[in-house]
Amino acid sequence: GTALEKVLDSALGPVCSVILITGAGGMFGGVLRASGIGDALSDSLAWIGLPIILAAYLIAVILRVAQGSATVALVTTAGLMAPAVLAGGFSPLEIAAITLASAAGSVFASHVNDSGFWLVGRLMGMDVKTTLKTWTVQQSLESVAGFGLTLLVFWIG
Numbered sequence: 192g193t194a195l196e197k198v199l200d201s202a203l204g205p206v207c208s209v210i211l212i213t214g215a216g217g218m219f220g221g222v223l224r225a226s227g228i229g230d231a232l233s234d235s236l237a238w239i240g241l242p243i244i245l246a247a248y249l250i251a252v253i254l255r256v257a258q259g260s261a262t263v264a265l266v267t268t269a270g271l272m273a274p275a276v277l278a279g280g281f282s283p284l285e286i287a288a289i290t291l292a293s294a295a296g297s298v299f300a301s302h303v304n305d306s307g308f309w310l311v312g313r314l315m316g317m318d319v320k321t322t323l324k325t326w327t328v329q330q331s332l333e334s335v336a337g338f339g340l341t342l343l344v345f346w347i348g
Contacts (some may be wrong), residue, residue: 243347244292247272251296259304263298284348288341295337301330
């Protein structure tokens with residue numbers, strides 16, 4: 192075909208696989224929400240007496256690792272944590288810290304079920320093993336560092 196067809200073919204291949212993985216992650220997130228596992232997880236963490244900021248972080252981490260999407264993990268965590276946050280009498284600064292803890296947890300351990308993992312790997316020309324060694328580790332370090340900073344903000348608030 193034409194030069195335009197060749198360019199489109201080479202560009203659409205990687206993009207289409209990323210879109211498929213994103214859709215699958217979103218669908219899996221919907222299944223998790225519908226199954227009630229998020230509520231069970233939230234209840235379990237509350238039962239063991241975790242501080243709310245740690246519970247928010249851990250719920251987001253677990254959801255992220257389970258289904259891959261940072262967005263789905265963050266939105267689901269927010270929905271699960273909202274009643275406890277509203278009932279907790281927290282200051283605006285503490286609420287901001289809980290929100291940031293959820294966001295930090297939602298970027299933990301990007302791996303093969305995350306479209307961002309494939310996007311970075313494909314665009315950087317890395318194989319799966321190299322992407323796991325670089326991108327996954329970097330995302331996990333960002334998450335833990337971000338959570339550490341949110342703890343400081345929470346304690347100040």
